[in-house]
Amino acid sequence: MISIRNVSKWYGTFQVLTDCSTEVAKGEVVVVCGPSGSGKSTLIKCVNALEPFQKGEIIVDSVSVGDAKTNLPRLRSRVGMVFQHFELFPHMNVTQNLMLGQVKALGRSTEEARAKGLKLLERVDLLAHKDKYPAQLSGGQQQRVAIARALSMDPVAMLFDEPTSALDPEMINEVLDVMVQLAKEGMTMMVVTHEMGFARKVAHRVIFMDGGRIVEDAKTNDFFGTPRSERAQQFLSKILHH
């Protein structure tokens, strides 16, 4: 579903990604972890062309992301993304947030969009808040709405950029539960996160990045059991002591 081949990216003269390659098959859940500054957020933003990259190629559902002729809005409408800071539109209420992409990017009618939005809202257990504004919701609630918003576009894959990093500890689980459910239903997911519990539970593979490179790319059990690179071992020993 997602093919990343030899992708390199520079900000001016500073190289942020070096020769990154990996594949995410349909239905696979891949977790990307690593220290800050390792390029994991940048990499995932390259997948739906929010960040450009200078070398290599990325293919999403047979569409080449880097190709100048690709219709980027159309591509992006088929790949869902959830951000660290939720990024709900603060000037619209929850229902309107869920409808905007459907109506403007997918061309659905407002009734269709509203029905779909409300159905997804119910799925994340927030139907009662349909008329509220984002500022009136807690962080965990906002992030669940953000997930519903991404799902309302019927995406073929979902990208998560540190979805729980900005949440208070009590709210992390409510969001992870939704993501676990999504994984169990067979969604193709690429998740940048520090939540190793989530990785162990539902991830098929774990990718470890450091200094802009993919240092390790292994099945979950292999990664946690016998990490091959020293860097990955260091990282795991530091974060698994919580």
Add this chain to the structure above:
Amino acid sequence: MNYTWHWRVLFETEPGGTGTYLQYLLAGLGWTLATALAAWVIALTIGALVGTLRTTAMPWVVRIGNLYVEIFRNIPLIVQMFLWFFVVPELVPTALGDAIKQMPPPWGMFWPAVLCLGFFTSVRVAEQVRAGINSLPRGQRMAGTAMGLTGAQTYRYVVLPQSFRIILPPLTSEFLNVIKNSSVALTIGLLELTGRARAMQEFSFRVFEAFATATVIYLLTNLVVVLLMRALENKVRVPGLIAVSGAPQAGH
């Protein structure tokens, strides 16, 4: 567009016989700058005072400062210009009023214009000074007082020197505004640059040459002032200290 340009008009003699049109306009620039600088002195003095006073904790002082600011902020500049020129001579004691009215041109227009611009701009300077002082962390004032400095000393040695550097950029744009606003004085007969461009247009019928030349002169003056101010900013810059730039202000 059916307009034939005739730039040589700049070198023709203007009707008053004082020289070429170009010289006539440049003399206007002289009056513009003289008015602007004189007004700026007034604006800085009063503005710094009012701005500083408004940051003190004395309520009646702050209230008077606020009243002052509101009066000069809510009346259009041209109306203020008319008040200074037509109304003030009538309102002051007759002896002074007559003396004012008998001032020969151009001084009879120059001084009202300078006073008008000075007070008008002093309000904007006051706002910048107040913002500059308030942008300093409160700890600075406290550190001064803790050392045993009086209020006035803290302002003089700690607060104002730092605030001055912070407000240098916005003050530059205020000075540029004074130069632009001096053009309003043409309504009371002061022959500054824009007024002369208008006169040149009336006498020579060369509309666009007149106004284009004036425009270029304003742009060049702008450039010179900006460069000078930038040099001043570099001279007084404190190594390593980055001034915080303010939020967008409305204004001219």
Add this chain to the structure above:
Amino acid sequence: MFEGYDFEVIRTSLPYLFREGMTFTVTLTLIAMTGGIIFGTLLALMRLSPFRVLSGLAGAYVNLMRSVPLVLVIFWFFFLVPYIGAWIMGASRPIPVGAFLSAAITFTMFEAAYYCEIMRAGIQSIPRGQVWSGYALGLTYRHTMAQVVLPQAFRNMLPVLLTQTIILFQDTSLVYVISATDFLGAAAKIANRDYRLVEMYTFVAVVYFVISYALSMLVRRLQDRIAIVR
């Protein structure tokens, strides 16, 4: 100071002052505000665009308008608009254009430069995440701007935009230099006809003060209620 202050002349000229003069002023202000904000937002988008030609053009225009006195700009358009009119209509001689139309064009074009800078700051203050979030949903640049960024930018900048409009309201008095009959112009006519400069000009000052002060108080109240909570 108030001996011989002729309130009568003010009272009798009130209808003229407000029906002719103030209508001119207010209409001009509203037209220039609307046109200026629309054109200003367009300029802001141009300045922020990655195309150098667009951002360069818009930047040059804004800097030019902000470097030159408004009085000069009024004269420019007063003489320029008839020529442009002739060019558009294919006439051989400049088309006479009234003071109001010339002023309307002048103030729209002039204020647009100031509204542009306000909108530009407003747009830039919207976190990048909002733009990404719009794109991630598949919205085009146009939709992201129109549905996500601009509504928030406007909300944030509304107080500053309104303050700029109050300044515009005061600046319209400069149409005096092209002998237009705005509020000040009307008062000046009465003042010179009846030789009552003190009364008329103080009255004008008071009226402008009351209106501007009241409006600025309203804006301050609005500022407290309108902030978008993040």
